[in-house]
Amino acid sequence: MRTKATESLLHVVLLGWAALVTLPLAWAVLSSLKTDAEIFASPWSLPDELRWDNWARAWQEASIGRYLLNTLIVVGGALVLVMLLGALTAYCLARYRFPGNRVIYYTLVAGMLFPVFLALVPLFFVVDQLGMLGTYHGLILVYAAYALPFTVFFLHAFFRGLPTAVAEAAFLDGCSHTSAFFKVMLPMARPGMVSVGIFNFLGLWNQYLLPLVLNPDPDRYVLAQGLAALAVSQGYRSDFSGLFAGLIIAILPVLAAYVLFQRQIRSGLTAGAVR
Amino acid sequence: MATVTYSGATRIYPGSEKPAVDKLDIEIQDGEFLVLVGPSGCGKSTSLRMLAGLEEVDEGSIYINDTDVSNLPPKSRDIAMVFQNYALYPHMSVFDNMAFALKLRRMPKADIKQRVEDAAKLLDLSDYLGRKPKALSGGQRQRVAMGRAIVREPQVFLMDEPLSNLDAKLRVQTRSQIASLQKRLGITTVYVTHDQIEAMTMGHRIAVMKDGLLQQCDTPRTLYEKPGNTFVAGFIGSPAMNLKTVSLTEAGALFGDVTLPLSREVRDAATQDGGDQQVTVGFRPEHCKLGAEGSGGIPVEVDLVEELGSEAYVYGHAAYNDSSERFVVRTESAHVPRLSETVYVVPEPGHEHVFHASTGQRLN
Numbered sequence: 001m002r003t004k005a006t007e008s009l010l011h012v013v014l015l016g017w018a019a020l021v022t023l024p025l026a027w028a029v030l031s032s033l034k035t036d037a038e039i040f041a042s043p044w045s046l047p048d049e050l051r052w053d054n055w056a057r058a059w060q061e062a063s064i065g066r067y068l069l070n071t072l073i074v075v076g077g078a079l080v081l082v083m084l085l086g087a088l089t090a091y092c093l094a095r096y097r098f099p100g101n102r103v104i105y106y107t108l109v110a111g112m113l114f115p116v117f118l119a120l121v122p123l124f125f126v127v128d129q130l131g132m133l134g135t136y137h138g139l140i141l142v143y144a145a146y147a148l149p150f151t152v153f154f155l156h157a158f159f160r161g162l163p164t165a166v167a168e169a170a171f172l173d174g175c176s177h178t179s180a181f182f183k184v185m186l187p188m189a190r191p192g193m194v195s196v197g198i199f200n201f202l203g204l205w206n207q208y209l210l211p212l213v214l215n216p217d218p219d220r221y222v223l224a225q226g227l228a229a230l231a232v233s234q235g236y237r238s239d240f241s242g243l244f245a246g247l248i249i250a251i252l253p254v255l256a257a258y259v260l261f262q263r264q265i266r267s268g269l270t271a272g273a274v275r
Numbered sequence: 276m277a278t279v280t281y282s283g284a285t286r287i288y289p290g291s292e293k294p295a296v297d298k299l300d301i302e303i304q305d306g307e308f309l310v311l312v313g314p315s316g317c318g319k320s321t322s323l324r325m326l327a328g329l330e331e332v333d334e335g336s337i338y339i340n341d342t343d344v345s346n347l348p349p350k351s352r353d354i355a356m357v358f359q360n361y362a363l364y365p366h367m368s369v370f371d372n373m374a375f376a377l378k379l380r381r382m383p384k385a386d387i388k389q390r391v392e393d394a395a396k397l398l399d400l401s402d403y404l405g406r407k408p409k410a411l412s413g414g415q416r417q418r419v420a421m422g423r424a425i426v427r428e429p430q431v432f433l434m435d436e437p438l439s440n441l442d443a444k445l446r447v448q449t450r451s452q453i454a455s456l457q458k459r460l461g462i463t464t465v466y467v468t469h470d471q472i473e474a475m476t477m478g479h480r481i482a483v484m485k486d487g488l489l490q491q492c493d494t495p496r497t498l499y500e501k502p503g504n505t506f507v508a509g510f511i512g513s514p515a516m517n518l519k520t521v522s523l524t525e526a527g528a529l530f531g532d533v534t535l536p537l538s539r540e541v542r543d544a545a546t547q548d549g550g551d552q553q554v555t556v557g558f559r560p561e562h563c564k565l566g567a568e569g570s571g572g573i574p575v576e577v578d579l580v581e582e583l584g585s586e587a588y589v590y591g592h593a594a595y596n597d598s599s600e601r602f603v604v605r606t607e608s609a610h611v612p613r614l615s616e617t618v619y620v621v622p623e624p625g626h627e628h629v630f631h632a633s634t635g636q637r638l639n
Contacts (some may be wrong), residue, residue: 171328
């Protein structure tokens with residue numbers, strides 16, 4: 001039983017937590033609308049006037065617009081690929097018995113535990129020798145492979161939980177294995193697909209290490225790389241307001257995804273915990 | 276319109292020695308309503324799923340009409356199935372659930388609409404065609420599952436305990452609806468249940484199964500009047516038949532001091548095949564009377580009386596041959612004995628069922 005005291009204590013902790021998360025974000029937004037002088041002189045004050053030109057500068061001069069487009073292409077492509085492959089793999093592993101089923105499944109699960117740092121150097125040579133260094137498709141393939149184990153692991157549990165009888169009903173209604181998957185089972189797995197899709201989107205959007213190693217072409221930089229480059233170069237020119245503006249632009253899509261899909265994200269976190 | 280034939284059909288689950296269904300032979304006539312009944316784990320559902328193509332046929336074959344369907348995928352068998360939990364497509368509306376199979380067959384849209392609406396009317400679902408399954412009650416979901424089968428106009432209907440998720444009253448109501456619907460459509464139907472009352476009331480014929488083996492397949496009346504072995508005798512009828520294994524004498528079966536006379540042929544048959552001077556005799560609760568002391572009945576001490584209004588069941592025990600045997604007798608509610616009273620149970624002559632003591636096969 002929760003008493004009033006623990007309830008209020010809980011709220012105090014949660015309020016503190018919320019402040020911890022929200023305040024830096026709010027501060028960054030405010031700073032992106034100030035001049036550099038304001039940022040240094042009175043870091044906590046509100047801006048005298050809203051300087052949207054910081055945003056325009058970041059978008060154009062610092063190429064944040066281009067980085068955003070690059071990121072959308074790479075993350076979007078990887079997302080489509082990994083969801084398709086992941087759903088097919090997870091479905092087969094979850095619902096069909098065949099020799100090697102468990103080996104494949106546990107290999108994928110082990111892939112989830114494997115630290116990506118250890119794979120960076122060999123991965124660089126593989127991608128280089130394939131001639132895909134600094135290309136969209138090279139990065140898309142690596143991203144997809146990177147996200148596949150978690151996707152399969154998550155959807156495997158989801159497909160397991162779907163009632164067998166519905167698939168059987170589909171077979172009796174005239175479905176082949178393929179059409180039963182696409183017409184019946186996949187739509188039923190939609191909540192799981194949305195959850196894992198959002199997780200993948202957020203994870204890949206924030207990816208920095210992989211593009212740092214595999215994507216050396218400044219024209220193809222993704223946002224995380226672009227921001228890092230911006231931080232380095234602007235550091236000397238001390239255009240902090242532009243840096244903050246770029247940061248906020250990079251955060252916005254992720255923030256939008258959280259706001260739009262927060263219900264799915266929450267249900268995704270607890271999926272499989274209770275049937 | 277189709278006949279269905281199980282010919283030595285056997286299913287052995289992987290990792291198991293014992294067949295779940297063992298050499299099943301049943302011939303189902305065109306338009307017949309056959310009920311597969313038995314306790315859980317008897318293989319009745321497996322038999323149905325073999326016919327559906329959801330389980331493999333390891334030995335023997337299954338024919339629909341003259342086609343061996345044993346190795347055909349489910350979609351090529353032209354059968355429709357109603358599942359125990361209905362297995363509706365949760366992401367589709369009621370209309371789409373029913374239309375799904377027809378759409379897969381690329382039937383013209385107007386025809387699909389016509390058929391679905393006809394079925395919906397028949398099942399009183401017309402107002403719910405736009406709803407998703409989760410917005411329906413249990414009974415409505417059950418009817419959607421029926422509708423999904425009906426619109427297909429399949430060769431064979433399969434039903435796997437379709438009523439077990441309904442409450443008691445709705446179950447009785449839906450039971451008669453399904454039976455009359457089947458009569459009207461005239462489509463060969465195989466129906467699985469563990470409920471012998473469902474089986475008795477719905478089936479043209481009933482196949483009783485136990486441990487993967489077919490025990491008896493006959494009309495409800497024959498199963499009731501002439502059960503082929505002790506299992507069927509005990510399974511069909513509620514409350515269950517009084518089945519007692521007792522000593523066999525020159526005169527008949529000996530219940531303590533009371534002898535139930537048996538004919539010469541029956542007595543001879545009972546002694547064959549290691550009968551060991553024993554015989555199993557059964558009589559139904561409704562086929563015995565409560566007599567007075569000295570009426571030649573078996574003395575039974577009353578433990579419990581169930582009053583059902585129109586009648587009453589008297590449960591009691593009789594002590595003979597060093598053991599205590601339980602008996603059930605149906606009686607008119609006007610003459611209900613008191614608890615602990617001793618009553619005398621007199622089986623009605625001509626209604627006794629006699630079985631071999633070791634093989635359990637019927638002798639009379």
